[in-house]
Amino acid sequence: MLKEIDNHLSDIKKISIKSLDExxxxxxxxxxxxxxxxxxxxxxxDIDVDKRKKFGAKINDLKIKIGEIIDxxxxxxxxxxxxxxxxxxxxxxxxxxxxxxxPISIVKNKIIDIxxxxxxxxSEGPEIEDDWHNFTALNLPEYHPARDMQDTFYVSKxxxxxxxxxxxxxxxxxxxxxxxxxxxxxxxxxxxxxxxxARSHCFFHQIEGLYIDKNxxxxxxxxxxxHFTEQLFGKSKIRLRPSxxxxxxxxxxxxxxxxxxxxxxxxxxxxxxxxEILGCGMxxxxxxxxxxxxxxxxxxxxFGMGIERITMLLYQIEDIRTFYENDIRFLQQFKSSI
Ligand code: PHE
Numbered sequence: 001m002l003k004e005i006d007n008h009l010s011d012i013k014k015i016s017i018k019s020l021d022e023x024x025x026x027x028x029x030x031x032x033x034x035x036x037x038x039x040x041x042x043x044x045x046d047i048d049v050d051k052r053k054k055f056g057a058k059i060n061d062l063k064i065k066i067g068e069i070i071d072x073x074x075x076x077x078x079x080x081x082x083x084x085x086x087x088x089x090x091x092x093x094x095x096x097x098x099x100x101x102x103p104i105s106i107v108k109n110k111i112i113d114i115x116x117x118x119x120x121x122x123s124e125g126p127e128i129e130d131d132w133h134n135f136t137a138l139n140l141p142e143y144h145p146a147r148d149m150q151d152t153f154y155v156s157k158x159x160x161x162x163x164x165x166x167x168x169x170x171x172x173x174x175x176x177x178x179x180x181x182x183x184x185x186x187x188x189x190x191x192x193x194x195x196x197x198a199r200s201h202c203f204f205h206q207i208e209g210l211y212i213d214k215n216x217x218x219x220x221x222x223x224x225x226x227h228f229t230e231q232l233f234g235k236s237k238i239r240l241r242p243s244x245x246x247x248x249x250x251x252x253x254x255x256x257x258x259x260x261x262x263x264x265x266x267x268x269x270x271x272x273x274x275x276e277i278l279g280c281g282m283x284x285x286x287x288x289x290x291x292x293x294x295x296x297x298x299x300x301x302x303f304g305m306g307i308e309r310i311t312m313l314l315y316q317i318e319d320i321r322t323f324y325e326n327d328i329r330f331l332q333q334f335k336s337s338i
Contacts (some may be wrong), residue, residue, distance in 0.1 A: 001045060005058050010035065012065060017073040025047045026073075030066045047145060071283040100335040104323055105310040106186050111207050115185045115186055118224070120209065123184045125170035125189070131160035133169040135253050137290040138247040140260045146246045150174065151193040153202075163191035163203075168247060175291035180298045187307070198319040205307040212283065212293065212300030218250070221280060221301035229256050230278070232310070239274070248281025248302055264316065278305035 001234040017023045032035045040059045047055055101109075112122060123134070131142075140147055150165035170186035187207045194200045211220065222240060230236050237257035253276050259265050260273040269275055280303035285295035308320050315334075317323075322330050 001040075001047070001055065001248065002058065005040065005055075005062055009065065012062075012069060016070065017069070017077070020074075020077050023070065023073050030063075046274065053083045053087070056069045071267055087309055088194070088310070088331075102323075102331065103311050103315060103317075103334045106305055106317070106334060107314060108205065108207065108307050109266055110308075111228075111305075112187065112309070114137045114187065115209060120183045120185045120211075121185045121284075123170050123174045124188060125164075125167070125173045125186070127189060128155055128161055129169045131162065131165040133172045134162060134166070137172045137287065138168055139284050139290075144246065146244075153191050153193050164188075165189050165192055167206045167208045167254055168302070168304060171208060171302060172287075172291060174210065175288070175293055177214065180293060181209050181211075181301075182300070185209045195300060196321065198321065201308070201320050201324070206304055206309060208302065210283070210300060210302045212298050213275075214283075214298060216301060216309060216315035218282060218301070220263045221303070223283070224301075225254050225278075225280065225303065228325050230256075233258075233314070241276075242278075243279060243281075245279055245281055247284050248285050251279065251281035254278045254280055258313075268313070268316075275308070279304050280304070 015026070017026055028035060031038075034187075037059065040062075044052055044056060044059070045141070112270055116122075134152075135144075135147060136142070152165050153163040155161040155163065162193060167186040167188045167190060169190065170320050171184070172187070174184050175182060183206055186209075188205065189203055190206050193205045196202060197312075209224075211224070222238075225240075226236065226238055229238055233256060235256045235258065239255050240252040243251045243253045255274045255276050256272055258268065258275045260271075280301065283300040283302050288295040288298060288300070308323060311317065311323070312320065
């Protein structure tokens with residue numbers, strides 16, 4: 001019997017347990033009711049009393065060693081095991097969760113791309129603006145009734161600082177600092193003191209465009225906007241409807257023919273098939289003069305659009321507020337749109 005115990009002791013020195021399954025088999029082999037350890041103890045009663053103590057100690061030694069092996073293997077295996085108790089190092093790693101661009105950024109980049117390709121650069125300016133750049137230089141002197149078109153958040157009075165109501169202010173800054181020819185687009189956030197609803201918000205994003213050179217005419221404006229609508233919406237039927245902006249003369253709204261093919265088309269175009277996309281016009285000579293550009297030598301056009309509105313059209317989004325809630329379920333839907 002001593003030999004049997006010694007054999008077990010030397011066997012367990014060589015053992016290597018590679019899985020929780022193997023470990024369980026090992027435990028059963030030695031510790032289960034009919035396992036080796038209980039049966040060794042059972043044999044003790046047949047041994048002479050004077051040798052019993054020595055044998056008992058030897059079995060105990062084996063029992064302790066096996067207990068240690070089980071504890072050690074359990075620790076090692078639980079570090080490397082996953083829930084399935086199997087480690088397969090050849091499996092591909094978990095995918096890292098990547099973020100995605102915000103839909104407003106996606107559409108902004110698309111618009112920038114279209115105009116960059118036809119020679120427009122990008123200009124930016126401050127969101128806290130002075131009265132001159134947001135209003136006065138744009139032919140909107142103090143007390144001009146058209147200032148009411150854009151209800152304004154004032155930051156301070158005298159000197160007047162405000163949150164810009166449009167990125168036309170960036171165009172003024174650009175004209176003050178650059179000589180024609182000027183071809184620039186100005187993306188950015190703008191603020192208006194409006195009630196928050198599904199269709200309006202107290203801040204939103206705009207892209208405005210400006211082209212100043214010799215002999216720029218309304219024809220250039222129309223052709224550029226046609227190119228833009230073809231590229232962004234794939235639509236080539238447009239119309240320019242007379243409108244009014246203090247900084248352009250003549251002024252117009254650009255409508256695109258969206259179509260009346262589906263029930264949604266009827267809903268979003270209010271049954272007309274036409275959709276208003278942006279405001280535009282020929283830069284008023286007063287605005288050029290305010291920026292020290294000679295209106296007898298140069299002329300130009302300008303246009304401006306809300307990015308939210310265009311994004312809502314492109315992705316059929318019903319409520320502007322969803323852009324700002326940052327609900328991951330909403331944002332994840334734009335993953336494949338770059
Ligand atoms: N600034 C105008 C707005 O915010 C848009 C516009 C820009 C209109 C340029 C005409 C020319 O509503």
